[in-house]
Amino acid sequence: MIDIGSNTVRLAVYQVMDNGAYRVIDQGRWSARLSQKLNGDGILPLDAVSELVEVLRHFRRICRMHGATRIRAVATAAIRQAANRREVLERLGRKAGLNIELLPGEDEARLGCVAMLRTMDVQDGFLVDIGGGSTEVSLILGRKLVNAVSFPFGCVNTALRHSLGGGAVSAAQIERLQADIQATMREQAWIAEHPGLPLIGLGGTTRALAKLCQRADNYPYANLHGYEVPVKKLSDKLNALAPLNVDKRRKVPGLSKDRADVIVPGLAILQSVTRMTSASRIVICGAGLRDGIFFETCLPRTDVSDASMVLEESIRNLAALYPSVPQEHPLQVNKLALTLFDRLASSGGQSLPSRARAWLDAASRLFKIGAIIDVNDFSDHTFYLLTHAHWNGLTHREILLTAAIASYRGTSPARKKLSAYRQLLQNGDYEAVFKLGSLLQLAAALDRSESQAVTSLHVSVARGNKLKLAATARHPLPVERTEVDSLAKEFRKIWRLTPRLTVV
Numbered sequence: 001m002i003d004i005g006s007n008t009v010r011l012a013v014y015q016v017m018d019n020g021a022y023r024v025i026d027q028g029r030w031s032a033r034l035s036q037k038l039n040g041d042g043i044l045p046l047d048a049v050s051e052l053v054e055v056l057r058h059f060r061r062i063c064r065m066h067g068a069t070r071i072r073a074v075a076t077a078a079i080r081q082a083a084n085r086r087e088v089l090e091r092l093g094r095k096a097g098l099n100i101e102l103l104p105g106e107d108e109a110r111l112g113c114v115a116m117l118r119t120m121d122v123q124d125g126f127l128v129d130i131g132g133g134s135t136e137v138s139l140i141l142g143r144k145l146v147n148a149v150s151f152p153f154g155c156v157n158t159a160l161r162h163s164l165g166g167g168a169v170s171a172a173q174i175e176r177l178q179a180d181i182q183a184t185m186r187e188q189a190w191i192a193e194h195p196g197l198p199l200i201g202l203g204g205t206t207r208a209l210a211k212l213c214q215r216a217d218n219y220p221y222a223n224l225h226g227y228e229v230p231v232k233k234l235s236d237k238l239n240a241l242a243p244l245n246v247d248k249r250r251k252v253p254g255l256s257k258d259r260a261d262v263i264v265p266g267l268a269i270l271q272s273v274t275r276m277t278s279a280s281r282i283v284i285c286g287a288g289l290r291d292g293i294f295f296e297t298c299l300p301r302t303d304v305s306d307a308s309m310v311l312e313e314s315i316r317n318l319a320a321l322y323p324s325v326p327q328e329h330p331l332q333v334n335k336l337a338l339t340l341f342d343r344l345a346s347s348g349g350q351s352l353p354s355r356a357r358a359w360l361d362a363a364s365r366l367f368k369i370g371a372i373i374d375v376n377d378f379s380d381h382t383f384y385l386l387t388h389a390h391w392n393g394l395t396h397r398e399i400l401l402t403a404a405i406a407s408y409r410g411t412s413p414a415r416k417k418l419s420a421y422r423q424l425l426q427n428g429d430y431e432a433v434f435k436l437g438s439l440l441q442l443a444a445a446l447d448r449s450e451s452q453a454v455t456s457l458h459v460s461v462a463r464g465n466k467l468k469l470a471a472t473a474r475h476p477l478p479v480e481r482t483e484v485d486s487l488a489k490e491f492r493k494i495w496r497l498t499p500r501l502t503v504v
Contacts, residue, residue: 001290001297002059002071004100006035006078007132007156007262008204009052011059012290013066016298021320023390026062030055031258034078035133035156042083049091056096072297074103074289077133077154105150109136111292112202113145114304118295119225119287119392121307122200126191126277129202129288130269132156132262137273139190140200143305147190153181155205155266162265166246169264174242177265181272195278202288205266208259210284212237215254220421221387221396225286231274234282238267286390311358311393315365318391324372329450330365336457337364337443343459344439344467344495353432359398360436363406367440370407383407383417397424401433408437410490438487438494445483446471446501453477458504467497470504477503 003010011028032055037048056073063071075092079085080102093100103111112129116122117140127138131154138148153161162177185191201209210227213219219227241249242264249260259266274282302309319327341360344350370381386403394402400421404414414433418425446454446469454477458470469484471477484501492498 001293002056002073002098003289003293004034004052004056004073004075004079005032005131005289006076006134006154008032009055009059010290011062012294013063013068014294014298015066017320019320019323021317022294022299023321026066028059028062032078033132033156035081035154036160038078038082042081044079044082044084044088046091049088050095053092053095056092056098060097070297071098072293073098073100074293075100076103076108076289077105077131077150077152078156080105081133081152081157105134105136106148108134108289109138109148109150110145111289111296112136113138113140113148113292114295115287115289115292116140116200116202116285117143117304117310118302118313119291119310120200120283120285121310121393122198122283123307124194125198125200125283126194126273126279127200127202127285128206128270128273130155130205130266130273131203135269135273137185137188137191137277139194141194143307147188149188149191151181151184153184153269155262155269158265158269159262164261164265166261168245169242171242174238174264174268177268178272181269182276185272185276191276192278196280197277199274199277199279199282200285201270201282202285204259205263205270206282206284207286208255208263209234209237209267209270209282211256212252212254218423220423221400223286223396223399224284225390225392226395227284229282229284231279231281234267234271234274238264238271241267308393311362314391314393315362318366318369318386318389321389322369322372322385324370324375324378325368325450328452329447330368332447332452332454333367333440333443334361334364336446336454337361337440339457340439340443340459341436344497347461350435350495351428352435353428355398356432356436359394359402359405359432360440362394363402363436364440364443366402367406367444379407379409397426397429400424401429404433405436405440408433408440411494434494438491441487442484442491442499445487446477446480448483449477449479451475453480461497465492465497467491467495467499469499469501471501473503477501 001012009030009032013026015025016022129136133154135151139146210224246261250257370378373381383403453473454471456472460468481501
């Protein structure tokens, strides 16, 4: 997927496996600044087109190296706005050997929504994608696209229009810039009719804002997707960056050097959208146009109206990407773990977070993926994979907790794994990990032979704080009984119950 954007040209090479698993295996980017290169008559000069041809040829070679069977290239605002767009597209296609689609603004907004809905469980919200030459704003209600518009202003052409060169940007300049933007946005009355919704940000400007905030806060989790930025922090960053010239902005920790000259107009646009929508918060979506094109082009259509499908699809994809064990064993452990949870969560005196079952469900289906690296230390590798893989449907905190549950090997190792992420944790999180992790251990013990011998399990609490596990099984369970007994002491410390397995 090649996105010929107004500010940046980006490549993403996707691999789709026979089992349906998919992942990005290579990426490329080139700072194009096509909007800056349009002359006074709106013509994109041929020397800029020739430079772009060489970039596309390079991207095409990367695709061939990976054996890509299909390349889809789209052009957005800068070429849409070029007076010679027909000639540009013809020359690019002929010289670079690609069929390049000119993407209408409405389709650009729609594909951004596809990317967001496939990777986030947001029910309602505004979506904003600030590019170099255009800004798309969309309204999502009940996980359906209700309204969308593409405005002809982005971070690059706004900088040109308001003569924001390499120097500091005054408060008066920002005020004039935002007055123009808001006047244009007021033509779309629906933008102001749903105050208090989150604003989901796609594109380089919102990602740059997130990186700045994460760097300033020493945020311990290196993931942008799902990261939340309070509205006040947007104002703080804009106010801090605007008085600096470009050279000084290039030295700001966390800010990419090639974005230093367009970050202020980009943030000013974002602030305008935030104010017009009266957004409650800004949430970063790491997926974008290329992902939306990929989902629509290469994957089966999915009913995105159900938000739970986001997490479900991520679990399915991770399990397929890391097929370390036959799936019958994790599925059996998952079934047993949820049976134990449902019985114990309903018993008195057990305090667990409302999302605990979802964490245990995910952890019990993915707990063995680390075995693809090394079966002896698979739990440590599982924690690493789950905290570094791209998966969706959980917050950053929930991903960390799920990874700790999936890799649980006792209270001390769990504390050690989570110690670097204390900033993200809440009161009670360690206790939840201990309870759910030990529950997963017990469920795995009940299928230690990996034979799926247990066909049903009756769980009850008896006198003397005994947790009776009455299993109906296809054969005796000596290995499972030994495993359960070895876990009993640790389990009793956490749950104040001693598990005992019997076969009925």
